[in-house]
Ligand SMILES: [Zn+2]
């Protein structure tokens with residue numbers, strides 16, 4: 001049967017050749033094209049100790065946002081600064097069924113932050129959940145695809161039936177700061193699956209204000225989780 005699987009794979013590749021997740025050029029045997037690889041806007045090593053955002057002044061420990069707003073999670077990492085190209089890629093990943101982008105994005109998280117994530121000592125990888133009805137309509141939750149890849153690469157189990165979104169929310173990007181807080185307030189709940197965790201790694205595609213991650217953290221900590229970290233693909237520019 002292997003031969004049929006190979007033929008099928010080859011035909012599928014001819015019809016739908018793998019494409020660069022950033023510029024959509026055809027690529028072969030690599031996760032991203034050379035041009036994009038060189039010009040991607042990585043967060044870099046001078047980062048906010050809390051949210052992982054790039055900061056310009058390396059004397060400072062926290063970004064302007066984290067100095068103003070206290071977060072409930074411990075800390076986290078982000079790979080890219082949210083620029084127009086990543087924005088386009090994230091849009092296709094989220095809404096245009098480009099599920100395969102998860103391989104590249106999770107691969108980059110692990111390539112850059114494996115050590116740090118291992119230091120967190122998390123017991124499970126948990127995707128930021130989508131409201132179940134919404135997930136059924138879209139067919140997938142992009143955070144879950146990322147978490148699944150991360151779980152494979154880091155050899156840490158993914159738990160996707162533990163944290164649930166119990167409230168239908170409006171996409172955060174359409175709202176003001178105050179509306180955002182109310183929008184996701186108490187939107188998450190824990191389903192008791194009979195296991196206790198001390199340390200969790202939350203996974204999402206984009207970090208905007210951290211409010212969603214805070215609300216997830218609130219639900220997790222109310223259930224007894226002691227420390228919550230996160231990994232995201234991209235994050236806004238710091239100050
Ligand atoms: Zn490219």
Ligand SMILES: [Zn+2]
Nearest residue numbers: 048051063066
């Ligand atoms: Zn920060």
